[in-house]
Amino acid sequence: MKKIALILLLLSMSVTNVLAQNIKEVLTNYMDAWGEHNIPKIGSFFADDVIWYDLSSDTEIKGKEKVSKAIIDAFMGYVPNMYWIKTGDTFISGNSIIYEWTYGGTFNGKWGNKNIKDKEFSIKGISTTTINNSGKITFQKDYYDVDSFKHVLGVIK
DSSP states (O other), X not given: OHHHHHHHHHHHHHHHHHHHHXXXXXXXXXXXXXXXXXXXXXXXXXXXXXXXXXXXXXXXXXXXXXXXXXXXXXXXXXXXXOEEEEEEEEEEETTEEEEEEEEEEXXXXXXXXXEEEEEEEEEEEEEEEXXXXXXXXXXXXXXXXXXXXXXXXXXXX
C-alpha cells in the first residue's frame, strides 16, 4: 500500500512538473511573439473567450478579436520598437503563471491632447496569465504604474 501511495505521489509530481513546463513554454513563446512584433502570432495565443484586464485603466475586454486589437494597440501602437521581457520571479499555481516584466521602447504618438515624440521609457509590471489545457490564454491581467509612465512621457509632473 505504501508503494502504491509513493508511486501515485511521484506520478502526480511528474504531472505537475509537466503542466508547469507547458505553461512556461506557452508564456515564453507568447513573449517571443511580442519580441518579433508578430501581430498574427500574438493573437494566436488567445482563446476565443479570452479576457484581458488592464489595472491602469481598470478596463476588462472580452473575446479574442477585441482583446487582440486592444492589447496590441495599447502596447505596440505608439511604440513600434517596443520590447517586453520577463524579469524577476515566476510563480505557477494550477494553470496560472504570475511573472514580473519590463516593457519599454520609444513612444511616438498622442496621449490625450499632447503630442509626444521620441520619448524613451522603461516600466516594470507584473502579469497573471491563465492558460487552458489547449495552450491558449484565457485570462491576462496586467498590473503596472501608469503614473510613472505618464511622468516619463511628460504628461504629468
